[in-house]
Amino acid sequence: MRGGILKVYYKATFTYKIIRALEQTVTELISTLGQIVIFGIEFLKGLKNKPTTFKELMYQCYRFGVTSLPITLSIVGMTSIIVAMQVAGEMVKQGAGNYVGMLVAILMVREEAVIMAGFAIISMIGSSLASEIATMKVTEQIDAITVLKVNPVHYLFTPRVLAGTLMMPVVVIISSLVGIIGGAVASNLVSGLTFKAYFDSVWFGLNTHDLNVCIMKSFAFGFVISLISCSCGMEARDGAKGVGLATTKAVVWSFVAIVIVDLIFAAACFY
Amino acid sequence: MSIEVKNLVKTFDKKVILDNISFRVDDGKILSIIGFSGSGKSTVLKLISGLLEKDSGEIITTGGDIAMVFQYSALFDSLNVFDNISFALQERKDLRGKYTRKELEKIVAEKLELVGLSGIENKYPSELSGGMQKRVSFARAIVTEPKIILYDEPTAGLDPISSTLIEDYIVRLKNETNAASIVVTHQMSTIRRTADSVLMLYNGHAVFEGSPDELCREETPYTRQFVEAAIDGPMKMN
Ligand SMILES: Nc1ncnc2c1ncn2[C@@H]1O[C@H](COP(=O)(O)OP(=O)(O)OP(=O)(O)O)[C@@H](O)[C@H]1O
Ligand SMILES: [Mg+2]
Numbered sequence: 430m431r432g433g434i435l436k437v438y439y440k441a442t443f444t445y446k447i448i449r450a451l452e453q454t455v456t457e458l459i460s461t462l463g464q465i466v467i468f469g470i471e472f473l474k475g476l477k478n479k480p481t482t483f484k485e486l487m488y489q490c491y492r493f494g495v496t497s498l499p500i501t502l503s504i505v506g507m508t509s510i511i512v513a514m515q516v517a518g519e520m521v522k523q524g525a526g527n528y529v530g531m532l533v534a535i536l537m538v539r540e541e542a543v544i545m546a547g548f549a550i551i552s553m554i555g556s557s558l559a560s561e562i563a564t565m566k567v568t569e570q571i572d573a574i575t576v577l578k579v580n581p582v583h584y585l586f587t588p589r590v591l592a593g594t595l596m597m598p599v600v601v602i603i604s605s606l607v608g609i610i611g612g613a614v615a616s617n618l619v620s621g622l623t624f625k626a627y628f629d630s631v632w633f634g635l636n637t638h639d640l641n642v643c644i645m646k647s648f649a650f651g652f653v654i655s656l657i658s659c660s661c662g663m664e665a666r667d668g669a670k671g672v673g674l675a676t677t678k679a680v681v682w683s684f685v686a687i688v689i690v691d692l693i694f695a696a697a698c699f700y
Numbered sequence: 701m702s703i704e705v706k707n708l709v710k711t712f713d714k715k716v717i718l719d720n721i722s723f724r725v726d727d728g729k730i731l732s733i734i735g736f737s738g739s740g741k742s743t744v745l746k747l748i749s750g751l752l753e754k755d756s757g758e759i760i761t762t763g764g765d766i767a768m769v770f771q772y773s774a775l776f777d778s779l780n781v782f783d784n785i786s787f788a789l790q791e792r793k794d795l796r797g798k799y800t801r802k803e804l805e806k807i808v809a810e811k812l813e814l815v816g817l818s819g820i821e822n823k824y825p826s827e828l829s830g831g832m833q834k835r836v837s838f839a840r841a842i843v844t845e846p847k848i849i850l851y852d853e854p855t856a857g858l859d860p861i862s863s864t865l866i867e868d869y870i871v872r873l874k875n876e877t878n879a880a881s882i883v884v885t886h887q888m889s890t891i892r893r894t895a896d897s898v899l900m901l902y903n904g905h906a907v908f909e910g911s912p913d914e915l916c917r918e919e920t921p922y923t924r925q926f927v928e929a930a931i932d933g934p935m936k937m938n
Contacts (some may be wrong), residue, residue, distance in 0.1 A: 569774040572751050576768045577788040584791055
């Protein structure tokens with residue numbers, strides 16, 4: 430009797446609630462991670478059957494690589510203009526004007542372009558992938574695919590994840606270019622640095638190792654973003670609310686994931 | 701080409717939805733499952749089609765493909781009617797590339813004619829009424845000529861004439877292909893026109909099993925309440 434009362438009391442405490450909440454968060458974290466890995470393996474397994482058409486792949490590439498460009502380019506371009514504006518004047522004053530282009534180029538190619546493009550792609554394409562698949566899930570369209578004996582992971586993931594992986598480097602290269610050009614214009618306007626001095630220094634600063642890492646990183650980001658977004662969509666349940674939750678989850682998980690991938694690349698390639 | 705279910709148990713979050721359900725459907729027969737909203741009718745179909753995992757019991761299906769017509773149509777809203785109906789023929793691993801565009805067009809036109817919707821191949825699901833969506837989903841399900849067909853409320857939300865059309869087609873398909881079918885429905889007309897036998901679910905149990913005639917004779921309190929749609933009776937909502 431006494432024990433019973435104590436038990437009820439314990440369950441009403443904050444400590445208990447916090448522990449429960451923590452426990453749930455950790456369980457969910459692990460299960461989501463597990464699910465993503467399982468979907469990833471399933472996706473790779475499906476590749477050998479060519480489960481998509483060229484047309485569908487092209488459509489997804491267009492969606493991933495073209496429709497996202499305006500926002501990606503403005504974010505990356507703007508960041509580099511801001512950086513150039515902040516440092517160009519100072520550097521020219523200190524006699525280091527010859528290094529402005531190099532600074533912007535290295536910054537762009539090593540980090541800015543890929544991480545900013547990643548953030549833009551997540552918020553625009555990742556969220557739309559997740560909500561699209563989540564809606565299909567909660568309206569039983571995924572069940573319908575399964576009953577028609579088509580593997581929904583192969584059918585839905587293949588064009589989307591492939592397009593994501595292939596298009597991300599394209600997006601990143603274009604945004605790096607735009608970023609570097611933006612930096613040139615900004616430094617010219619702010620501190621009168623000539624374009625020739627700027628671009629000479631850009632050429633001096635760029636090297637193939639950085640470019641290779643940048644491209645590999647873009648492939649990885651594209652793969653991770655599209656895989657996570659599709660997976661979170663697949664896991665949706667319970668109607669409209671579930672679609673919202675899945676989308677949020679896709680965005681948050683993708684953000685965290687690309688930062689982790691970035692960290693891994695930084696550790697592996699520059700140290 | 702038959703379905704046999706033995707001692708099927710299914711729980712969701714510790715709530716028992718199906719408690720020891722058994723039945724069988726032979727070739728060329730139609731079983732109608734009836735029961736209150738929430739009594740687990742859709743769950744039975746999803747277990748048979750493999751969309752859900754059972755807790756215990758046995759489900760034995762023999763024959764070819766299992767097709768399912770979903771309660772809320774579940775049409776692919778990013779694909780037009782043509783691609784919806786020919787989905788399995790275009791995307792299934794063993795069927796992909798087997799049909800030319802011409803052949804697909806012919807098959808789709810045939811199926812659309814069957815459900816009385818000729819010429820809507822290029823429309824998208826959002827451009828169709830609920831009843832039309834239902835009929836398109838019917839056409840999509842039967843495109844591979846399945847031998848086991850599960851219908852989840854195929855006539856719900858249809859006008860009486862479209863209902864009759866679908867009911868006649870369910871029977872015709874059964875006669876032609878000797879398929880074993882299960883029809884979940886709330887409509888007496890559908891039961892009368894299609895069913896060879898009726899199973900009534902309540903609280904996880906089968907509370908009636910018999911022919912449509914026996915159901916209409918209202919010999920048990922359950923069947924009486926269902927047929928008369930009475931509020932008073934052994935079955936309570938919640
Ligand atoms: N995926 C699920 N997770 C948890 N509970 C579920 C799930 N699917 C169904 N249920 C529960 O199982 C019960 C039976 O659901 P089901 O959809 O089979 O009912 P039904 O007989 O088809 O009802 P209706 O006539 O309204 O379609 C309901 O109480 C429902 O809440
Ligand atoms: Mg149902």
